[in-house]
Amino acid sequence: MVNRQFILAARPEGMIRETDFRLVESTVPPLREGEMLVRARYLSVDPYMRGRMSAARSYAPSVDIGQVMTGGGVGEVVESRQAAFRIGDIVNFQMGWQEYAISHGENVRKVDASLAPISTAVGILGMPGLTAYYGVTEICAVKPGETFVVSGAAGAVGSAAGQIASIRGAHAVGITGGQKKVDYILRELGFHEAIDYKANPDITSALRDACPHRVDAYFDNVGGATTDAVLAYLNTFARVGICGQISQANDGAPSPGPRMYRHLLVARARVQGFLIWDFTRQEEALVDLANWIASGDLRYHEDVIEGFENMPKALIGLFLGENIGKRVVRVA
């Protein structure tokens, strides 16, 4: 059986290019005892992937040149010599950018297709949804009546984070770029306020309007000048979760900005970088998320790109801000 795979062909300098990947074909080897073969149905593209393409120090090893690009996916078991999985099971794991993946069953999650479309296993009921959940509830520790700000508010993580903060009783303010995304988070997701950083480059002044009582909790997906502005406008004992830095993703060295240490001292604020890996007991969080989806309190949008061959384009588009909600690639 022929497998198509995207391998890392070059380390990007600055913005990712399609030529940083190469599409190759290989033959799927026969399964050994304990293995199963999974056919990809949806593959995820996420901002963190930029880090894996780079040789710079990060929280996970880089993908080597010539290696299959890393990434999560949802697929169907098509052959199994693994006792815990049967043909037809829908599973979620780090499949990589390929149409078929072989797994021993470790770190593989079975997906309950009755809860929601299976693509959500890499979205609202997967890594992005869980990241939003723990970022809001544990890292930002949002309390009723507080002002919560999230950047990248129309993205997979940000759109969930604002709604979860709302569910928790906070005043949810989203920072995003463009009227379409503003309309989405205000009208479809019920954010209380939106700041369009493209229309209002003076984020400081926009924050004052949107957050008359300053900012108690900030969920950062973007970094850069947006984060500088929010950190200068924190309330006493504010909590900041650093989840992503998409505005800086294609830069090499850290960009220059005003040092924010004094702001943290004056506010006695806490800034914390976090990853979803650091949170266990994800089953409980998934129950909450599924219940909120069922009740209509938590909405999500999927931005589905058709065709495995479009993986590189789909990823590049994330950094151009093309997506509303979670971007996934449907594998034919």
Add this chain to the structure above:
Amino acid sequence: MVNRQFILAARPEGMIRETDFRLVESTVPPLREGEMLVRARYLSVDPYMRGRMSAARSYAPSVDIGQVMTGGGVGEVVESRQAAFRIGDIVNFQMGWQEYAISHGENVRKVDASLAPISTAVGILGMPGLTAYYGVTEICAVKPGETFVVSGAAGAVGSAAGQIASIRGAHAVGITGGQKKVDYILRELGFHEAIDYKANPDITSALRDACPHRVDAYFDNVGGATTDAVLAYLNTFARVGICGQISQANDGAPSPGPRMYRHLLVARARVQGFLIWDFTRQEEALVDLANWIASGDLRYHEDVIEGFENMPKALIGLFLGENIGKRVVRVA
């Protein structure tokens, strides 16, 4: 009875000048019921005072022009119409920059002169010592075997912080300026390593030498480029306490530096501004500190400036790095 007081005469622009204060004389009014009169014995000068002289937002109100400058002190009760305090009691409170202060007894701590010299009530057994204690044990949450770095390591807070981290089993590394201070923290205080930022402006490279296992906890008293360098060299799950920013104290707007958000994300590190006010149950901490002093595990040095009239000079000298240990002014 004549009282001498320093009032704030002007808000400093940049570095404090002596002319920002004015020495005035006034008559001590007669005590009312519930009041006591305290004669200053030692007055404290501390970096935080720069913030009180400025109109910029901080964690405490500014001193108004014409008002007595704020500050802590240790004094002796010389008259009392306050049932809880008797003539001869040694007390510590925010006396302000004056030879005599009247108090109702609120937020006044009685000083046990048998424990240590009474001047330590504004030093190792007072605000600076407690700040070091809680910064190391709670904010930096130092654990045995970890690498602990403190900037401003020869100052009142930093010198205590490094020793407390050592007592807690950490590898204590101090960053300070000049050979004299390096010798002090290594030879007299028993720090494991010292970095002289004046002799080695490349702090990044000095950190690599002094901290082969990166930095698990950082206690920041200075800010600026020193803090940039440490934050770029944190270990996974590192904790950073922002206690002071003396290198930036005389600046207006935040100075520019590399944005450190990505470093915090990669390390999943936590940065937290803190103030000693936010910690209660200080009696327990004082018992620990006094015991460590008695056992010889915790040493301190006092830099005593003679004469009330030298308060402004004494404060200015802090920002010139003149002091080793806690600077106090002895009031004649």
